[in-house]
Amino acid sequence: MSNLSFSELEKQYVQFQKNICGKIGESVISEYASTLEKDIYYPLNDLVLKTGRGTTQIDQVIVSKFGIFVVEVKNINGLIRGNINQPKWICQPFNRKPYQFYNPLHQNVLHARTIKRLLDISQKKLISMIVFIGGVFDSAPDNIISSDNYLSYIRSYNNRLITDEEVKAFVKIIIDNQLSPKDHQEYISQINKKLASGEIVPKCPRCNKKMIRRIAKQGPRKGKPFWGCSSFPSCRGTVNIKTEEEKVKEEIQAFFRLFDI
Numbered sequence: 001m002s003n004l005s006f007s008e009l010e011k012q013y014v015q016f017q018k019n020i021c022g023k024i025g026e027s028v029i030s031e032y033a034s035t036l037e038k039d040i041y042y043p044l045n046d047l048v049l050k051t052g053r054g055t056t057q058i059d060q061v062i063v064s065k066f067g068i069f070v071v072e073v074k075n076i077n078g079l080i081r082g083n084i085n086q087p088k089w090i091c092q093p094f095n096r097k098p099y100q101f102y103n104p105l106h107q108n109v110l111h112a113r114t115i116k117r118l119l120d121i122s123q124k125k126l127i128s129m130i131v132f133i134g135g136v137f138d139s140a141p142d143n144i145i146s147s148d149n150y151l152s153y154i155r156s157y158n159n160r161l162i163t164d165e166e167v168k169a170f171v172k173i174i175i176d177n178q179l180s181p182k183d184h185q186e187y188i189s190q191i192n193k194k195l196a197s198g199e200i201v202p203k204c205p206r207c208n209k210k211m212i213r214r215i216a217k218q219g220p221r222k223g224k225p226f227w228g229c230s231s232f233p234s235c236r237g238t239v240n241i242k243t244e245e246e247k248v249k250e251e252i253q254a255f256f257r258l259f260d261i
């Protein structure tokens with residue numbers, strides 16, 4: 001793999017992802033969901049929705065009279081340790097080094113909040129659930145479900161919370177507000193253009209003032225762009241700007257971790 005040029009690697013990665021990644025994980029769960037009672041549960045898979053700060057991708061939302069399930073799917077192999085409060089969890093694969101990943105419960109809070117705002121509903125009507133395909137827990141926190149228990153967990157909610165009219169209206173609102181993959185790409189490239197042209201600038205993580213795009217003059221990121229605080233040198237807040245190459249490399253690493261290969 002090391003002999004490949006960067007663009008070749010990127011091409012292979014994209015192809016790989018299309019061929020394999022798309023077929024497992026989320027699609028397993030969408031298959032399962034298709035066996036739920038059709039007049040009660042309305043599964044919507046792989047949604048991209050606008051949030052206050054950008055966009056978010058949600059693996060699955062199931063609208064039903066018993067509540068709205070917001071589902072995050074994790075395809076991980078190994079022994080997993082983590083609790084509700086820890087920002088990062090640890091996975092110990094069976095034959096490789098352990099690694100950390102973001103607490104999926106925290107990730108799903110943003111997803112649930114996006115749905116809550118979009119539908120203008122109370123928290124009570126939302127059920128956040130994380131489904132693990134593979135992966136073994138020492139002791140799993142609540143609403144962490146293995147894929148074997150996915151259907152029974154959903155069916156265990158049986159108090160009516162939402163009227164039939166609302167169910168229909170909610171499905172329509174979500175469908176109307178989702179971005180197609182093409183729209184999503186366009187939206188991201190628009191944001192990137194605006195960032196590059198200085199039309200929009202991030203705020204300093206330390207003092208909340210505007211930031212200025214600069215080029216690192218020294219250090220390991222020499223020659224690479226970053227955001228620096230406009231009140232430098234009194235504030236030294238910075239935000240790195242990831243190059244396209246760095247982004248793809250990270251994705252490739254995450255991808256290989258996913259399959260434990």
Ligand SMILES: [Zn+2]
Binds near residue numbers: 236237
């Ligand atoms: Zn600052």
